[in-house]
Amino acid sequence: MGYTPRMTHAQPDPTDYSDTLPRMPAWVTSARVETLEDVAFLSGAALNNLHLVLGRELVPQALLRDRLALRAAEACVAFSGRFERASLLRDAVHLLRPGDLPGPAGETYLAWRRAVERPVSIKALCRALPDLQAERIACWLDTGQGAPVRRAAMVLEMVLTETPRQEVPALILADAALAQAVGWDHLIPLLATGLKRADLRKHGDDLRLACHRALLSSAAEAVRLAADLARRAAHLKAVAPKLRAKGAGEAVEMFLTRDAVAPSALPLPDRAARRLCDRLVDLGAVRELTGRDTFRLYGV
Numbered sequence: 001m002g003y004t005p006r007m008t009h010a011q012p013d014p015t016d017y018s019d020t021l022p023r024m025p026a027w028v029t030s031a032r033v034e035t036l037e038d039v040a041f042l043s044g045a046a047l048n049n050l051h052l053v054l055g056r057e058l059v060p061q062a063l064l065r066d067r068l069a070l071r072a073a074e075a076c077v078a079f080s081g082r083f084e085r086a087s088l089l090r091d092a093v094h095l096l097r098p099g100d101l102p103g104p105a106g107e108t109y110l111a112w113r114r115a116v117e118r119p120v121s122i123k124a125l126c127r128a129l130p131d132l133q134a135e136r137i138a139c140w141l142d143t144g145q146g147a148p149v150r151r152a153a154m155v156l157e158m159v160l161t162e163t164p165r166q167e168v169p170a171l172i173l174a175d176a177a178l179a180q181a182v183g184w185d186h187l188i189p190l191l192a193t194g195l196k197r198a199d200l201r202k203h204g205d206d207l208r209l210a211c212h213r214a215l216l217s218s219a220a221e222a223v224r225l226a227a228d229l230a231r232r233a234a235h236l237k238a239v240a241p242k243l244r245a246k247g248a249g250e251a252v253e254m255f256l257t258r259d260a261v262a263p264s265a266l267p268l269p270d271r272a273a274r275r276l277c278d279r280l281v282d283l284g285a286v287r288e289l290t291g292r293d294t295f296r297l298y299g300v
Contacts, residue, residue: 005235017231021059021230022052024223036209043149043212046219050226051182059226060233062257063300067188067229069112070259072189076112077105079167079197087290090260097196108168112189115172120179120187125172148181152191153211157203167200174211179211186271194218232300235286245276255280260289260297 027046031038053059070086077084084092084105092106093113102110115125146154150180152174159170171192194214202210233256240252247267254261263273277298280286289297 001098009125022223023054023227023229024049024220025252029220032288033205034210036205039209039212039216040149043219045214046216046223047148050188050219050223051184053223053226054184054188056230058230058234060229060256060300063233063259064222064226064229065116065188066083066113066201066257066259068189068193069116070109072175072192073105073109073112075192075195076108076168076171079192079200080104082110088255090289091295094260094265095295107206111168112170115176115187116189119185120176122173122176123181126177146181148178149215150208150210151181152178153208156191156200156211157207160200168202171195178215188222188223190215190218193221215253232285236280236300239283239285240282243276243279245272245273248276251276255286255298258299262295262297 007117020071024046028042028049033039033042054061070089072087074084074086077089082105089105089109092102093109096102096106118124154178156170156174159166159173162176163169167202172187174191175189176187179185191211191214194217195210199207199210200296236252236255240249242247243252245251245268251261251268251273254266263277264270266273266276268276277286277288280298281288286298286300288300
């Protein structure tokens with residue numbers, strides 16, 4: 001798990017994408033084990049499978065990270081006792097007007113989006129996150145000690161011990177530690193969606209066990225999501241030549257990298273942007289995500 005995939009493949013035909021993406025073995029997700037050693041073995045297998053999936057060009061990597069960031073934000077908002085669902089988080093960020101503030105839930109979502117946008121850098125994340133012993137955490141991580149999940153659990157415990165109630169920075173740094181140890185170029189949000197609120201109060205081996213279990217479930221879900229997005233992205237690319245609007249190519253690239261897009265964010269005049277979105281919905285290439293008649297958002 002300590003290497004970075006550098007795979008180069010010809011673009012596969014969209015019809016046979018399911019045969020090119022490694023599937024999560026059934027024995028990984030169906031096994032019922034309790035000991036730390038057994039759960040660690042299964043979580044390692046799940047992470048290895050995800051590692052292989054992330055190395056495939058067919059997977060829209062930025063889109064996958066952005067959608068996982070939304071799910072992580074939703075989980076973190078729930079940890080704080082709030083119940084903004086994904087639809088409200090999208091609205092809080094994508095419908096902001098100049099000068100508006102996103103609110104606490106929107107800030108959580110923005111923190112996760114910023115974390116997944118750039119190549120993973122523990123030092124940069126520490127500098128960007130307030131109230132943390134940034135230099136000590138970054139220095140400790142640079143020593144490269146410990147297995148990936150052990151390192152992630154230790155970072156999570158360290159941050160929450162020093163700065164209680166800072167779940168979002170703690171989970172972002174823990175995921176970053178995991179990514180760095182595994183050899184991923186970008187942070188992949190995994191721990192937040194698999195952990196329970198009570199898990200964040202655990203320590204030592206109990207926390208490590210909770211992290212292994214969380215990664216076992218979240219890595220399997222990330223693999224399923226990657227396969228679904230690969231299929232949807234392949235279809236969007238297949239219908240792209242049918243689009244006649246100027247700026248359609250750039251618009252397609254935005255849909256391939258973002259969880260949600262407002263028509264006003266597209267590089268087209270307002271009316272043309274709305275027509276393009278409606279055309280893509282008619283072609284089955286994107287979905288309208290809000291169910292509203294106005295202030296709509298679209299995504300793959």
